[in-house]
Amino acid sequence: MPNGSYACGIGPAFEVVGGKWKAVILWELREGPLRFGEFRRRIGGLSEKVLIQQLRELEADQLVTRQVFHQVPPRVEYALTDWGHALNVALGPIADWGEAYARATGRWGDLPS
């Protein structure tokens, strides 16, 4: 999604969390920091390459932070910034809508109750 100017906040917002996975990744962080491997286990169908790409972009957009613990095996934690947290709050209604819509249309398999 190329940069441009927008008439409302929808454009910028979707520029930073648009795409297939970014909002899902962000959403997983709502209860605390996660490690790289934890994302992998929680989000099915998301490859390592794409995950790290999206995490790097979220970091560049200041929605998440990346903290390295110099251990072996390595430990890296990703957490929400204030912007990321605020965006997650704003994503709440979207998640609710999406869940209701998915159930009503039955188009995406069963969601966990």
Add this chain to the structure above:
Amino acid sequence: MPNGSYACGIGPAFEVVGGKWKAVILWELREGPLRFGEFRRRIGGLSEKVLIQQLRELEADQLVTRQVFHQVPPRVEYALTDWGHALNVALGPIADWGEAYARATGRWGDLPS
């Protein structure tokens, strides 16, 4: 964005309004129906081809309706369905966040005050 199953409502929601323009298009409908040409005038940088594609997909996903008035020159109005309206309500906080974020980062030119 391929179909799959999701662990939360974020996935389905972004599957129907993800992409560069759909949320913007939907958002423009919040104050009432619009004609094809009105979208074009309101949303800069959006080509006719892409606009009609997105409108058709939004229609298929039951977020907007398309009403044809058989006149010459033709008149076609697009309006929100109930699902579309509910999604727009849920997009409100995202628009607010996006506006604040865009202003704070100054990355997308000036938004109208």
Add this chain to the structure above:
DNA sequence: TATGATACTTACCAACTGGTAAGTGATGGG
């Protein structure tokens, strides 16, 4: 007869996105 308005429609193409599969480096444990 020519023009303009409206809402598309088509052909073509470049860029971006997402995906698979395999490899890297450090080190502790068997």
Add this chain to the structure above:
DNA sequence: CCCATCACTTACCAGTTGGTAAGTATCATA
């Protein structure tokens, strides 16, 4: 000495998305 763990990293590729530019159909109006 070999393997496992963890967090990447790289090469390669296919499919999707978005974009440009031109064309279509109808009929009122000049």
